[in-house]
Amino acid sequence: MPGLDGGVAIVTGCASGIGAATVRRLRADGAEVLGTDIDEAAGKALCEEVGARFAPQDVSDRPQWAEIVAQAVDCFGGLHILVNNAGIVSGASIAEVDDETWDRVIAVNLTGTMAGCRAAIPAMIESGRGSIINIASTTAIAPLPGDVGYSASKGGVRVLSKSVATWCAQQGHPIRCNTVIPGATETGILDAAEEATPGLKAAVAATSPMNRLADPAETAAAIAFLASDECPFMTGAELLIDGGALSIHPGF
Numbered sequence: 001m002p003g004l005d006g007g008v009a010i011v012t013g014c015a016s017g018i019g020a021a022t023v024r025r026l027r028a029d030g031a032e033v034l035g036t037d038i039d040e041a042a043g044k045a046l047c048e049e050v051g052a053r054f055a056p057q058d059v060s061d062r063p064q065w066a067e068i069v070a071q072a073v074d075c076f077g078g079l080h081i082l083v084n085n086a087g088i089v090s091g092a093s094i095a096e097v098d099d100e101t102w103d104r105v106i107a108v109n110l111t112g113t114m115a116g117c118r119a120a121i122p123a124m125i126e127s128g129r130g131s132i133i134n135i136a137s138t139t140a141i142a143p144l145p146g147d148v149g150y151s152a153s154k155g156g157v158r159v160l161s162k163s164v165a166t167w168c169a170q171q172g173h174p175i176r177c178n179t180v181i182p183g184a185t186e187t188g189i190l191d192a193a194e195e196a197t198p199g200l201k202a203a204v205a206a207t208s209p210m211n212r213l214a215d216p217a218e219t220a221a222a223i224a225f226l227a228s229d230e231c232p233f234m235t236g237a238e239l240l241i242d243g244g245a246l247s248i249h250p251g252f
């Protein structure tokens, strides 16, 4: 896609699922990619396979973000794309959630995304253009009663993205920031949820009128579009990749 060939991207949570599919897609479209993950073995293997670089990173470690951005710039000469994809679920309702569980899910999903945006923007200004894609979830619109922290963190990601997008635009910075909102997608996160709640995958697949889960490559295609030069007037936008799940009347 235009703008990806010669572009430089950071993709967090690259070891698995949507992150791995995004690294594959951006590489196929010609971008240089620095993939990061706390899972060093799987992240490294994926990146080696597709000719990307890998760096171990916990996205909630705020000071480490400066090193990650510097590494992308040093290796590839700039930074044009950031995909804040790393995420975790916490599996606790408002009655069950303890401080440690709440703090961790907010630190990874929301604070990690903020820290990524904050660190990337100066390098993108220096590089002449930037596209930030933050990964939320349909739970940011229709939250899970059983996961208050996950739902709240993803709701925060939606609003964070709009604030970043409009600030960059007002400042005249050539940086767009958009949100991808996946529905139920066939990845490790759902495998863990299926173990805890057998039958969950089929149940969430049935929430889409297409009656199936998304393939991570389908989500990666939307991320690649937002990363490209194909949509220069899109900023602060949200792309739902949910097979129509949130578009149908709940009674039908």
Ligand SMILES: NC(=O)c1ccc[n+]([C@@H]2O[C@H](COP(=O)([O-])OP(=O)(O)OC[C@H]3O[C@@H](n4cnc5c(N)ncnc54)[C@H](O)[C@@H]3O)[C@@H](O)[C@H]2O)c1
Pocket (backbone or CB within 6 Å): 012, 013, 014, 015, 016, 017, 018, 019, 036, 037, 038, 039, 057, 058, 059, 060, 085, 086, 087, 088, 108, 135, 136, 137, 138, 181, 182, 183, 184, 185, 186, 187, 188, 189, 190
């Ligand atoms: N799979 C779904 O149904 C679904 C639906 C909506 C949104 N999402 C979102 O998509 C994103 C990707 O999730 P996925 O479904 O591919 O899950 P996944 O579990 O397959 O991948 C998540 C990756 O993030 C990494 N990670 C976790 N904590 C990290 C940290 N602190 N620092 C760096 N890396 C970390 C994991 O090691 C893993 O490789 C997440 O933000 C998730 O919330 C997924």
